[in-house]
Amino acid sequence: MYYYSTNHTAARATLRDAVVRGLAEDRGLYMPEVIKQLPASFWDEIGELSFQDVAYRVADAFFGEDVEADALRKIVNDTLAFDCPVVKVEDNIYALELFHGPTLAFKDVGARFMARLLRYFAPADGGSKVNVLVATSGDTGSAVANGFLGVEGIHVYVLYPKGKVSPIQECQFTTLGQNITAIEVDGVFDDCQALVKSAFMDKELNAHMRLTSANSINVARFLPQAFYYFWAYAQLTKLNAGTAFNLVTCVPSGNFGNICSSLFGHVMGLPVKRFIAANNANSVFYEYLQSGEYRPRPSVQTIANAMDVGDPSNFARILDLYNREDVLKQLGFAVLPQPQEHHSPRPNRGGVRGGASFISGATYSDDQIAETMRDCYARTGYILDPHGACGYRALKEQLQPDEIGIFLETAHPAKFKDTVDRILAIDLPIPEKLQAFMRGTKQSVPLPKDFSAFKAFLMRQ
Numbered sequence: 001m002y003y004y005s006t007n008h009t010a011a012r013a014t015l016r017d018a019v020v021r022g023l024a025e026d027r028g029l030y031m032p033e034v035i036k037q038l039p040a041s042f043w044d045e046i047g048e049l050s051f052q053d054v055a056y057r058v059a060d061a062f063f064g065e066d067v068e069a070d071a072l073r074k075i076v077n078d079t080l081a082f083d084c085p086v087v088k089v090e091d092n093i094y095a096l097e098l099f100h101g102p103t104l105a106f107k108d109v110g111a112r113f114m115a116r117l118l119r120y121f122a123p124a125d126g127g128s129k130v131n132v133l134v135a136t137s138g139d140t141g142s143a144v145a146n147g148f149l150g151v152e153g154i155h156v157y158v159l160y161p162k163g164k165v166s167p168i169q170e171c172q173f174t175t176l177g178q179n180i181t182a183i184e185v186d187g188v189f190d191d192c193q194a195l196v197k198s199a200f201m202d203k204e205l206n207a208h209m210r211l212t213s214a215n216s217i218n219v220a221r222f223l224p225q226a227f228y229y230f231w232a233y234a235q236l237t238k239l240n241a242g243t244a245f246n247l248v249t250c251v252p253s254g255n256f257g258n259i260c261s262s263l264f265g266h267v268m269g270l271p272v273k274r275f276i277a278a279n280n281a282n283s284v285f286y287e288y289l290q291s292g293e294y295r296p297r298p299s300v301q302t303i304a305n306a307m308d309v310g311d312p313s314n315f316a317r318i319l320d321l322y323n324r325e326d327v328l329k330q331l332g333f334a335v336l337p338q339p340q341e342h343h344s345p346r347p348n349r350g351g352v353r354g355g356a357s358f359i360s361g362a363t364y365s366d367d368q369i370a371e372t373m374r375d376c377y378a379r380t381g382y383i384l385d386p387h388g389a390c391g392y393r394a395l396k397e398q399l400q401p402d403e404i405g406i407f408l409e410t411a412h413p414a415k416f417k418d419t420v421d422r423i424l425a426i427d428l429p430i431p432e433k434l435q436a437f438m439r440g441t442k443q444s445v446p447l448p449k450d451f452s453a454f455k456a457f458l459m460r461q
Contacts, residue, residue, distance in 0.1 A: 001065045003030040003219060006316045015066040016121045019114070019220045020130065022213030023200045029317050030219050036061040037269045037330065046230070047237040051084065052077050054234050055227035061268060062223050063117075071120055076227075079112040084228040086235040086406060089382045093395060095409045096232045103172055104412035104433060106225070106258065107143035113224035114214055115147040115154075122153050131461075132156045133199055134214040135192035137254060138165045138306035139411050142172030142437075144214040145180045156214070157458075159183045159192040162446070164301055164308070168415050168434055175440025183457075187449035188299050190310050193255075198451045205455055216257025217313050225261035229270060232406050240404075250276040250395040250407040252387040253285065254307035256314035258408070263318060266358075267327050273403065274358045278394040280304040280386075283363035285312060290361075303366050303419050304386040306411065331358075362394035369393075370423045377424050385413040385420065 003018040004010075007028030013021065018030040042057055049057075056076045063072060082100045089095050101108030118130065132154060134144045141158040148156045158173045162184045174182040185192050196213055199205055216222040233247065249272050251259040259277050266272050279286050280302040288294045296311035321327055364372070372393040373384050384392055391407030399405045413420045414430045421428055430438075447453050 001062075002033050004033055005029065006031060006320045015063060015219070019118060019121060019218065020210070020212050021200075022133075022211070022215075022218045023197060027197065027201060029217050029313065031317060031320055032062065032219070032223075035264060035267045035327065035330075037267075043269070043271070046234045047242060049234060051227075051231050051234075052080050054230050055080055055224075058227055058230055058265070058268070059224065062226075067117070067120065075113065075116040075120065078116055079109060079224070080227070082108075084109075084231055086232050086239070087382075089376070089392070090380050092399065092404050093392070094232075094236070094404070094406045095382070095388065095392070096228065096406045097409045098228060099409060099412035099415075101143075102433065103139070103142040103146050104415060104431065105139035105143055106228075106408065106410040107139050108147070109227060110216070110221040110223075110225050110257075111140075111143035111147035111214060114144075114218060114220035115151055117220045118154065118212070119151055128153075128210055130154050131209050131211050131458075132214045133159070133196045133211060135159045135189060135196045136165070136173070137161070137189035137192075137308050138169045139415070140215060140306075141165075141182070142169060145173040145176055145182075148214070149176055149180060150178055155179045155181070155461075157181050157183055159185050159195055159454075161188050161192055162186050164188060164305060166305065166416050166418070168417065168430075168438065171437040171440060171442070172434075174442045174444045175437055177443055182444040183454075184444045184446045185449050186446070188301075188310075189308055190299050191449040193309075193311075193313065195449070195451055195454045199454065199458065202451075202455060205458060208459055209461065215313070216255050216260070222257040222261050222314065222317075223264065225258055226265040226268075226270075229262045229265045229272075233270060233272075236404065236406070246273045246400075246403045247271060248274055248276065248395065248399055248403050248405040250278055250391045250398075250405060252304070252307060252391040252408060252410055253277040253279060254282070254309040254312065256285065256309075256312040256318065258410070260314040260317050260321075263321060263359075267321070267330060272358075274360065276391075276394045276398055277359065277361045278390040278407075279361065279363040280307045280369065280390055281363065281365055282308055282310055283361075284310060285315065286361035286363040288315075289359070302386075303369060303416070304390060306387055307390070360398060362390070362397065364390050364393060373420070373423050383413045383420065383424065383426075383428065385409065385411050385416050387411060
């Protein structure tokens, strides 16, 4: 299968090229030319399949033309060496717990898949070292660093904003050493992301070293995240004994790779009635849904720090997805006029906005997030992390009586122990997986947020 750029001026790429490059030459994000719908037989038997079997069927639709079947099966099985269970919180509301992997965050799925897929393609690239750049606002760095740790021929540089990730999150990628280098940037997440994008566009730097990205801008990172949405539906199918139900999916959203993968799943036939994108105070997408105007701005720091993104990269993918004739024909959706700011030279047929029946938004302040965590804990005993709290609250506020809803618990609450303990007045135990990271010694490189300093550092490597 070939991949095109959301900016529509770069040449189309193979899967291997899209994964290795990360970002297209015209600074656009790669999109698959074809999004295959899954056959009716898959939905008939999904309730009886394992997580690995469900994920392999989805992976085959995305990657089967480019990866040998046995190799793809092994990549999927190695990636999903843990479960992503659906847990009932209260009537008709379920948490999709995505914190049972090695770093206790949802990004373990995409990061582990990408590490294995890049290793699969590496021999075709002549065996020269691949340098992975990843910007993180929290969990991406730990998931990518641990997914690639010790992988021969690959070096990972994790860029993170100084003082703006939780201490436990920081331990998970600054204590590893080996082929992992942590870079502590004096700025915010958007500065880290801008440094990564600028590196890809710098000809001298790319002549010096082979670069790719492991952020959700990479197709090998965000597409596999669709796996657990299908698995959630499979689990709910079992719980409902095969009876039809109206499913609503609520996704705490920062850089929008996670909800973007769920929307791809929807185009493939995933029976979701509608989606909710839950924001913290960084609410540019929520405002777009209300007004049709996209106004990116510097992010603000919140207690849900992994969602502190003021210019979400995958917004471009969502816009492009719902301006495709094949997608519109498959879904039958009418879309509203395009936003006033959109970085594509190709005229658009529309943009996803409030008023469309299948996607809505929500935004919450720190005080509202804390209030939600206390309320849920007092009524149900369920401990939300600050990000999951955004998803839970949006779902609870918008769910209709005839619907069943899932929200994503994207990280273990203990990764935000200080915040959770303070809000809930508890002493949350730290899982051994996290304690092991905390016993390590911090190793990081401090850098300012200007690109010249970052480039100079990489040119010395």
